[in-house]
Amino acid sequence: MALSSNFLRPDLENYKTAANLAYNNLIKELIAGGRKIYHFGFGESPFPVPQAFQQGLIEAADRNEYLSVEGLLDLRREILAFHSRYGDFDHFTVDDFVMGAGSKTIIYHVMSVFGGEIILFSPSWTSYLPQTQLSGKKAHIIFPSDTKRYIPSTEDIEKELKKCDPNIRKILVLNSPNNPTGITYTEDEIKNIADLCRKYKIIVLSDEIYARLSFTKFTSIAKYYPEGTIVLTGFSKWASIGGWRAGYALFPKELHSLKNAVSSAGSHSYTCLPTPIQYALLKELHSLKNAVSSAGSHSYTCLPTPIQYALLKGLQKSEELDEYIAKCKKVLSFAGKYTYRKLHDAGVEVHESESSYYCMPNFSNCRTLGVFDGQQLCDKFLEQGNVAFQPCDPHFLRPIGELTTRLSFVNFKGEAALNSIELKKEYNEKEQKEFLIKYCPTLIEGIQALADCVQLFKIEKIIDNASS
Template sequence: MSAATKQIRQILKGHRCLDIIGRTFVKSGANMSSEIEKKFALPRRFAGSEKSVWVEYIQLASEYNPLNLGQGFPDFPPPKYATDALAKVATGENYMIHQYTRGFGHPRLVAALAKLYSQLIGREINPQTEIVTTLGAYEALYSTITGHVDDGDEVIIIEPFFDCYEPMVKYAGGVPRFIPLRLKSEVKGRLPSSGDYVLDPNELESMFNTKTKIIILNTPNNPLGKVFTEKELVHIADLCKKWNVLCISDEVYEWLVFKPNKHIRIATLPGMWERTLTIGSAGKTFSLTGWKLGWVYGPANLMVNIQMIHQNSVYTGVTPIQEAAAIGFETELPRLGTDECYFISMPKELEKKRDYTVKFLSDVGMVPIVPEGGYFIIADWSPLESRVDINSEKDKYKDYRFTKWMTKNVGLQGIPPTAFYSVAHKPLAENTVRYCFMKKDENLAKAAEILNKWKNSK
């Protein structure tokens, strides 16, 4: 064997060794990667929460650039005094306003909130012990639910519900139990109203037992727009008292109620202050959702648990935002109950937007449910089913297929309402879509134009 041949064989042998080493390394790396993925997978208590309708539809909007009536925020300016206040706070001489503030709530803000709600609730609220400000109403819900739900506690959730309620209850070790608002009878000669959707009294009573810890109430309701009546609230209150149950009342849309409906705070009913924690939002109150400022108020003994969760998760809020919001409330407090008050003028403006949206949805063939409050409309799109190729979309639920098809092919985006229902009750919402009408008049007119053009093109 020549020297050259020996050299070639040696090289080939080396390559075989390298190949074996490489394959061994790849296999070892794959095993290591698998072990890492297995050990550091999402904890079981969060399973099922990975998919978010908001993440999915924001991405869809960025890809297709539709007119977006899906997300719930205004696209017009907030009150000038609020933004002026923030600018003044940001550039003022008090440089300490840019440092940490009191953890459970900026002193000036909790003082203003206590003054406001003392009038509305009809009892003196202690700003130091009976209010906690939070990073949005989202954190208010999280701290309230986490602070009061123990392993195995049952929590009654009224459907449709804001989609964070269910996962938050599960994270805390609780057991969600769902009861839907149902159409009480067939509606003839008019459009259905959110007031036509009610809880079955017997079904509601059957939900309560010795394991029931909490009922979550949302009035005005997102996404349906239902404003619970005094009679309905009294029934809920009586059951809470009978079974010693806490009521978490999500009232972020408290000011956005259309006449003749009236927002009644369940904490004002006899025997309910002692067992109610109420959630509020500066984002909804002042049309400033990006400020991410919320609060909880209730009796001091129930606030202790919220304080503990808050201090060990976020600790404190954003000082300049809280200072500016306090100035906003101080501006409105002397106007409370007058036509000058933003809390009075905004729902009047919003009612016009609601009525306009109801009309153009009806004109195109949908059947909107006229909301009593909030800034969303749920509409039945099933009369248009023959005109929509929903089967080109692969989602499980029809409302997802409809909203995606409309986003891509018509240029108008809504949100699928099954996102606001439990798995068992999603069929109740499959033929509907949710639109936000807290938008500029020209954008609502554009939405009407888009739908009319689509209707006439067929």
């Protein structure tokens, strides 16, 4: 009997590689081919790995044993101490962990084992909706009425919830600080969402991967909705180790059935976080548990052993890490402010970044002949200005035809900037720009190229209007 040519589930026929990864690969190929491109399209830390983690990994390179999906016990203790030091929350214990090969894996396992529907806010990270689809779940997308900070109001959320079947359990994926907007939810905004989720008995999957890089006060929703919040985070952003793939989730005791399922799924897919990595992290940190644990056991076994030991060793050097985080935040805040000022002066609608390395400018004033959606806009910037970034329609769940983009203002090598920034010094606007010119020149060049393109497109728009 001949094999069928169609092996896919019908709902996955148009399923594609993650948009951010596919786009990054495309731009890298163009750069490798000799083209000079200002790459603002990928969210990756520009800074070097902290020395404490590097040393921890060297010392843990010989660790080859399997560890549990929950992670190395001492590493879990150090992680809790780390969060306590920053005032995030204090109700989790070492029994509430699931560790994974990056937080992305855990998100998928949570969605896969969960028996309900998923709620997403727009704009949203590129992989939340595809993971919802891959796990076979129905997604409800909430579009905020506020198009300045893109934070959904209580009315926005309740309007969508009233359309949903109240008998079906739901998970809300909350991302603060947010990718792609760079916005950090205020404490009052977090409280309002917590109250709503408690009222409607909604579980919150709180993606807090950028928490340590917030320029404003960060508040975890777990502080106001501890019994219903799964905290998802990791080391990739604040510690600049995205390639190490070290993520973890914390489940309240009320959701340990979900934690156990995720842990089981993980054990059947990735075994464990790399052992040397866990030990390396543990050394530096010192100065959904059941459901996620089950799902993880079917896909990754554990976070690689050397990675866990590397993290363990690194986390033990708390003062060194705190200084590293503070320096990274200061450099990124300079870059964010400069990007905002240049775009604002060029007439682009944009909110100043409040965290990480993202902002979400709206280029509606650049809608010229032949530009009808975000991809066409980005193609035009790339073609005429060698400036690369990603459209938010539809990859970040914005409406088709909206000319918003995600701009990652980290197209520079950050080691020199990190070594030269002075934490005790107050830099004025002029000094911030001088610092960026000296240590982040490609950012200055790229944002200027972007601003020049905006002016060019405005002229084209005037000509188009005059000839029509």
